[in-house]
Amino acid sequence: MTTSPRLTDYKVLVFDCYGTLVDWETGIYEGLKPLLLRFPGAGWSRGEALEGLERAEKKIQAADPALLYPDVLAKSYLELENELVERFADGNTPSSSSAEDAKAFGASIKNWPLFPDTAAALRELSKTYKLCILSNVDRGSFAHTHAKLSTGDTNALASPFYSPDPAQEWWFPQRIPGADSPFSMILTAEQVKSYKPALPGFLKALEIIRDELIGGEDAVKNTMWVAQSLHHDIEPSHKLGLRSTWINRGGAAMGAEKGPPKYTWTFSSMGAFAEAVKNEKA
CATH class of the missing domain: 3.40.50.1000 (HAD superfamily/HAD-like)
Known part of the structure; x- marks a missing residue:
């Protein structure tokens, strides 16, 4: 027995x-808010935004397993922005994020x-x-x-x-x-x-x-x-x-x-x- x-x-x-x-979900979502505010037409919930970031992150990690995580996050931020532009951009959408915006998101881990x-x-x-x-x-x-x-x-x-x-x-x-x-x-x-x-x-x-x-x-x-x-x-x-x-x-x-x-x-x-x-x- x-x-x-x-x-x-x-x-x-x-x-x-x-x-x-x-x-980390709170930390990530707080870091994404400035980006999400540029696309009010998306109407994404917190969960949808996090799932979008996770989709981008999985793809980037699989493509380059040696990439340091702050760089993964920065690339994921820009990947998510590209998805939002393709699906929800209109004539009133502000200009795209800078490399500094993405880098700041990647460095936000210490604040989670x-x-x-x-x-x-x-x-x-x-x-x-x-x-x-x-x-x-x-x-x-x-x-x-x-x-x-x-x-x-x-x-x-x-x-x-x-x-x-x-x-x-x-x-x-x-x-x-x-x-x-x-x-x-x-x-x-x-x-x-x-x-x-x-x-x-x-x-x-x-x-x-x-x-x-x-x-x-x-x-x-x-x-x-x-x-x-x-x-x-x-x-x-x-x-x-x-x-x-x-x-x-x-x-x-x-x-x-x-x-x-x-x-x-x-x-x-x-x-x-x-x-x-x-x-x-x-």
Whole structure:
């Protein structure tokens, strides 16, 4: 007789960041508002605008997996603008965006807000697991987010404690003297030159977890994936035999996936997930 898996059966959690820990949809939508205001005839809802940006982003990431994420965002902004021009431009539409507008949108990652329950949930979960990140972003942008996640201060900025060591191939924040990070390992698309849902980042993360964090034990058996995006994380982690937890942030427009559920557990927030782990241990 096989027993059902428990949340506390695992040694390592790997998180998606943007969408799961950080409210990237709010950050992206705020950055798109000046562009959307130029096309009132589109009448796009927030969800339609985000889906449009996601369409552009997927195409650009697939075409150039080595492109840094701020450049992906900048190109996606211009791609979305081209779609709006083709479909909704009229004689009253203002002139096109500048390269500076697109670059500013690409640089907005550092301003994206945390979900309110994120920092406390990470601290609670770090009492039970080694916490890791695999994110479709670059190291420089993530340094700002890392400071927010580590301090809980939504205005925190990158510092030597929260930035990658340029001499290290991989990013192990807790090995930096004086660092107060909840994460044992951070891996970005910049390092693996691959964007999720492609599998190279997942495979590299599991390799590092096995060799650096759990002493050569089976990484698939000892790792749970935690994410909001079904498309970017839950589906590909399932292909590798990993158990996963879906953080089902209600009303999310990005990261949807068709087909039967591939996750083992689901919670409405990081706070609810952390509380369930705490209760299971009690």
